Amino acid sequence: MSNKKDKSGPCPCGQPSFDKCCGRFITGGQVPATAELLMRSRYSAYALRDEAYLRATWFPETLPDEELTSETDVKWIGLEIKKHQHAAGSDAATVEFVARFKVGGKAHRLHEISNFVRQPDGEGQMRWYYVDGSFPEG
Known part of the structure; x- marks a missing residue:
């Protein structure tokens, strides 16, 4: 998927259809109902280099000043959601994931437990808003 306007084809997060998955959130048509859906759409926004969506979905008090999509040689190649925790009635949730990416042809992985409010x-x-994350050992 070369840009955020291309709605045909698979979603960067791994689902079969961008427009039926993360595209409906990134384009502003819908709001993610769960922290997991927000996590998936944020991964897709990184893959698409959609700075505006990433900033709009980041909790204002923890939003960094620097550009979030400035690394042009990063190619996001896969997302695995390991765990989504949200207690009924709570306004906090966590999503543990592994994102795979390449920089200069070399493969890397980002394992994070993200906090959402x-x-x-x-x-x-x-x-839902992304607040921050931690990196588990191993």
Whole structure:
């Protein structure tokens, strides 16, 4: 998938259809109902270099100042969701994942446990935001 406007074909997160998966969130048509769906769409936004979506879905108090998609030689090649934890009625969740990517042809993996919070956006609609993450051993 070469750009965020290409809706035909598979989703970068690994699902068969971009427009039925992460595309509906990245284009602003829908809001992810779970932290896992937000995690998948954020992975896809990194793969598509969609800076605006990444910033809009990052908790404002932990959002870094630097550009999030500045590394042009990164090619995202796979996502595995290992665990999604969200207690009923809670506005906090975690998603453990492994993202695979290549830099200069060399393969790498990012294993993270991401923290998410659900709160009202500027229009009062409840939505999930990425807060921060930690990197488990091994």
